[in-house]
Amino acid sequence: MADKPPSRPGTVGLTTRQGHPVYDNQNTRSVGARGPLVLEDYPFLEKITHFDRERIPERVVHARGAGAHGWFIPTGRAGDLAMEEYSRARVFRKGTRTPVFVRFSTVIHGAHSPETLRDPRGFAIKFYTEAGNWDLVGNNLKVFFIRDPIKFPDLIHAFKPDPVTNVQHPGRIFDFLSLTPESTHMVTWLFSPWGIPASYREMQGSGVNTYKLVNGAGQTVLCKFHFQPKLGVRNLRQEEASALQATNWNHATQDLYQAIERADYPEWDMFIQVMSDDDHPELDWDPLDATKLWPEEDFPLLHVGHVVLDRNPSDYFNEVEQAAFGTGVLVDGIDFSDDKLLLGRTFAYSDTQRYRVGPNYLQLPINAPRCPYATNQRGGQMSYAVDGADQGTDPHVNYEPSNRHGLRQQERQGPPPRIFVEGQVGRIPIERPCNFRQPGERWRLFSDAERDELVSNLVSALARCDAVVQEKMAGHFARADPDYGRRVAQGLGISVPPASP
Numbered sequence: 001m002a003d004k005p006p007s008r009p010g011t012v013g014l015t016t017r018q019g020h021p022v023y024d025n026q027n028t029r030s031v032g033a034r035g036p037l038v039l040e041d042y043p044f045l046e047k048i049t050h051f052d053r054e055r056i057p058e059r060v061v062h063a064r065g066a067g068a069h070g071w072f073i074p075t076g077r078a079g080d081l082a083m084e085e086y087s088r089a090r091v092f093r094k095g096t097r098t099p100v101f102v103r104f105s106t107v108i109h110g111a112h113s114p115e116t117l118r119d120p121r122g123f124a125i126k127f128y129t130e131a132g133n134w135d136l137v138g139n140n141l142k143v144f145f146i147r148d149p150i151k152f153p154d155l156i157h158a159f160k161p162d163p164v165t166n167v168q169h170p171g172r173i174f175d176f177l178s179l180t181p182e183s184t185h186m187v188t189w190l191f192s193p194w195g196i197p198a199s200y201r202e203m204q205g206s207g208v209n210t211y212k213l214v215n216g217a218g219q220t221v222l223c224k225f226h227f228q229p230k231l232g233v234r235n236l237r238q239e240e241a242s243a244l245q246a247t248n249w250n251h252a253t254q255d256l257y258q259a260i261e262r263a264d265y266p267e268w269d270m271f272i273q274v275m276s277d278d279d280h281p282e283l284d285w286d287p288l289d290a291t292k293l294w295p296e297e298d299f300p301l302l303h304v305g306h307v308v309l310d311r312n313p314s315d316y317f318n319e320v321e322q323a324a325f326g327t328g329v330l331v332d333g334i335d336f337s338d339d340k341l342l343l344g345r346t347f348a349y350s351d352t353q354r355y356r357v358g359p360n361y362l363q364l365p366i367n368a369p370r371c372p373y374a375t376n377q378r379g380g381q382m383s384y385a386v387d388g389a390d391q392g393t394d395p396h397v398n399y400e401p402s403n404r405h406g407l408r409q410q411e412r413q414g415p416p417p418r419i420f421v422e423g424q425v426g427r428i429p430i431e432r433p434c435n436f437r438q439p440g441e442r443w444r445l446f447s448d449a450e451r452d453e454l455v456s457n458l459v460s461a462l463a464r465c466d467a468v469v470q471e472k473m474a475g476h477f478a479r480a481d482p483d484y485g486r487r488v489a490q491g492l493g494i495s496v497p498p499a500s501p
Contacts, residue, residue, distance in 0.1 A: 016043050024427040028150045028340055032423025033431045034279070034288055035338035044150050048344065051153035052352040058111050059356065061156055062122045065105035066200060066253040067320040068260055070309035072098045072127055078272060078302040086221055086274060087213035088414050089333025091129040092304060099128040099370060102309060103323050104200040104256070107139070108159045114249030116241040118195040118457070120186075123205030123227065124325045125307065128370040131413075135329035136225055137349065140197055141190070142206040143438075144290045145183040147430060149344020155180075170461040171469065178472035181435040182291045184480055188439040191461070192446060192454040193235040199255045201266040202234040209327065209342035210288050212277060212335040218415035220277040222287055222337055224294055226301060227268040237453055238460075260312050267308045271301040285434040288339040292438055324353035324361045332413050338421075358382050374407055376400060440480035451487075459491035470494055 014022040022043055029041035037044075054060050076083055076094025083092040091098050105122035106115060121140040126133060145155055158176035161168045177183045189195065197203040205227035212220045236244070244251055259266060273294050275287060285292045313319035328336075328346035336342060353361050359380035361367055374388020376398045388407065389395065397406030443451065458477075462470050475497040478485020489496045 016046050018046075025154075026151060027148055027427040027429050028344060029425060029427055030340060031421050031425055033428045034286065034423075035340045035343065036336075036421060037340060037343045038425060044344070045347075047150065047153055048348045049351060051156070052348055053355045057356060060352070061107050062103075062105040062124075063111040064109055064113050064115065065103050065122070065320055066256050067101060067103040067313060067323060068256060068266075068309040069311040069313070069319075070100050070102065070265070070307060072100050072125075072270070072305055072307050074305035075303060078274070078304050079300070083304055084215065086215060086223070086272075087333040088216045089129075089134075089213075089331050090131050091127055091134060091331065092333070096130070098130075100307060100309075101126045101128075101319070101323060101366065102307070103320060103325070104203070104252070108156070114245045115252040116196060116236070116245040116249060118190065118238070118241075120190065120195075121197055121200070121203055123203070124323075125205075126323065126325060126329075126367075127331075129331055130371050131331045132371055132373070133329050133367075133369045134331045134334065135325045135327065136207050137325045137327050137345070138205055138207040138209075138225070140203045140205060141186065141194060142204075142208060142224075142226065142293055143186050143189065144208055144341065145177070145186045146180065146341065147182055147289050147291050148340050149348065151180070152344070152348070169464065171465045174462060174465045174469045174473055178469045178476070181476055182289075182433060184435055184476045185291050185293075185439040185442065187458075188442050188454065188477075188480070188484075191457040192450050193237055195457070196236040196238070196241045197252070198234040198236050200252050201256060201259060202229055202231050204228055204233050205268065208290055209345070210290075210337040210339045211330075211342070212337050212417060213272075213274065214333050214335050214414070214417045216414045218417055220335065220417045221274045222277050223334075224273045226271045226273070227307065228271065230267040230269065230306075238457055256309075257312055260309060263310075265308050265310045267306055269303060270305045270307060272304055273299040273301060275299055284432055284437070286430055286432045288337055289430060289432075289434075290339060290341045292434070318364070319366045322357055322361070322364055323366050324357050324364075326350040326353060335417050360384075363387075376407060436476065436479040439477075440484065443481045443484045455487045455491055458488050462488070462492055467494070471497060 014025060016022060028037050028044050030037050074092045074094060074096060078086055090096065103124045106113065106117065106119045107122060108119050109117055123140055124137045126135050146152065154176060158172050162172060177187060207225035211223045213223045214220050280287055287294065326349035327342055328350055360383045363385055374391045377387060378398055393407055394405040397404050400407055400409065446454065462473055470492050471494060474485050474489040474494065477488050478497045486496045
């Protein structure tokens, strides 16, 4: 056996680019286990800002996409209550009709990759409300692989091609996932037929993260957003996807475009789930955890409106490729929860857009609000307008406050949400991980055909992985459900792992 090359000085452990040792690469720095995050987390900021700039000009993730224009029409109600009981956001008022732009995408693969590949699908909506833009950036599945944003660059690196061979390999993917047990739930969804939607028009959407709704009195509830297609949900088995890919690997983009052209407009019902804004110690999982579903029998879906897409883009690059979304783009009446993944995404998404499209990406028509807006921001690459130059203020005053006729800060529409935070600041893992209960429940809820397809897809991918990875993954599945783990292990020809921790 050839000798291993000697270790280079300074590479014996993970460090930042400043050479500082990284002692915890699993948890961001937060106030207590539930958050919120703190700004002085230098290792996270260095890691995520570099990751945001790894590709130019193609998106690092969600590169392959399609989009369309349309409308959001609210019902004005959420179940038995008026929506105003939950949120003072004007977008939910009955009688409003808010323009929207929706971008669908695949997450991992490049801009010209087949749309038949197994991959989460992005489902991002830009609401051009009368009170400014609201972006809801989610995916077709209601959960995610991780709950802490510091792990996101590693997740994507594992799913992307090898940096030496430029070949994507399941050995890399499952090497990471085998040591990330919270991913078991998302893996169970992704490797079932739900991992390949038949079309964008037959795909559900979800905001994934937990938000807050704020009413006129400043009272808050926790909230999740969901979209269900009027056509119903339809997915492809791997055999169907492979056959389709041989003849048309643009099928989802083509189907969306052609449907709108023939006036067969896609439509989704919008729902929310709500729960009281507290820690919910009665649950064995944390409602802020993005790897978890909120059970619908306990937190029912409340219908709040519908989205219809009725106009195709006139230019793909200008409207779809340069469309820029961010989870921090909220309107009054919708606020952040302490969901760590949401807070990390809120920094990363807009940071990425400033790098990918440019510091003045919000001046582009597809991204600019449709309501009056005015800022004191000036200059920057590709600036071509002055925000609010037609507002009648003194053009010499680009600062605030001022005794002259400059911009003035505005009055609030209602009291701010009541937020109290205390706790030890540190890199603290979540207290109720509960990594395996929901994937086990999902396994038992799947039909026999869905379970067969899930096992077949997992065995096919894991067969190309190292034995230690196979054993760890089968162990995760066994902890979710003994039958789940047994079937995967038998398919791989390895010992059936114990179901106990």
